[in-house]
Amino acid sequence: MTAAADATSAARQIACPKCLAANRVPADRPAEKARCGACGTPLFDGHPVEATEATFDALISRTHIPVVVDFWAPWCGPCRMMAPAYEQAAAQLEPQVRLLKVDTQANPGLAARYGIRSIPTLAVFGGGQELTRQSGAMPLPQLLRWIEAATAYA
Template identity: 45%
Template sequence: MATAAPDAVKLLCATCGQMNRIPLDRLSAGPRCGSCGEPLADGRVAELDAASHDKAIRADGLPLLVDYWAPWCGPCRMMAPEFAKAAKVLAPQVRLMKLNTEDHPALSQRAGIRGIPALILYRNGRELARAAGARPAQGIVDFVTQTLRG
């Protein structure tokens, strides 16, 4: 027996940490957090802390690409605008977020980050794929779309 496709998705607000239930047909309409009013799937890259990182990976209903980076890393800084461009292209079907490994070394160690920048694509609480090194926006988009196509 086939299960019905979900009619809504849960999205974490990276600003206040609140989970929001968004109807799938409203994703393109620029949904906002019910608690703080911040946009949820507008193609902007959100900065994660340790708590929001774990909560987003575990509970977000959309695929989530996390860029593990550090401010002292030249390739990370070089890739940042490309990551932002890719976020605009992939929204609202995929959310892109960043985690500063300098501020959260235990989390990056737990994630098995050995070099930065590192991209990890998560869906439904599990890692789907990872890629190391800086890449252009189209390379980021290709990595995500090819992985999700399976």
């Protein structure tokens, strides 16, 4: 196999946070600088992506790196307390992990579909499937440890 074929086979697929197009990002190129081939939007910007009922499935299924989802609501005190740590986690973990946020008040269908009973709830997805979840707010060090452990085999 040639080096070009190796790089192609090791390419990661990442969904564009704006237009949802699937983008192949070669392993030998820095993913943090990758842009969508369809709309030109950076694929990573160091911030969690706001997902909705309309965008969630595409963001999960078209992204072939671990995806961590924060199910939250604007009225939830612990959710608001954890929000800055989750933002910092995105800045530290991208592009190895994609972080999404789902407002359960605005997207009750997603909350019902995944049986979200308490918030905040973090769920890890790999290959389009939920792998694990954790409820409750966490400070940044604990959040980073949990994400790293939960995504190690995703």
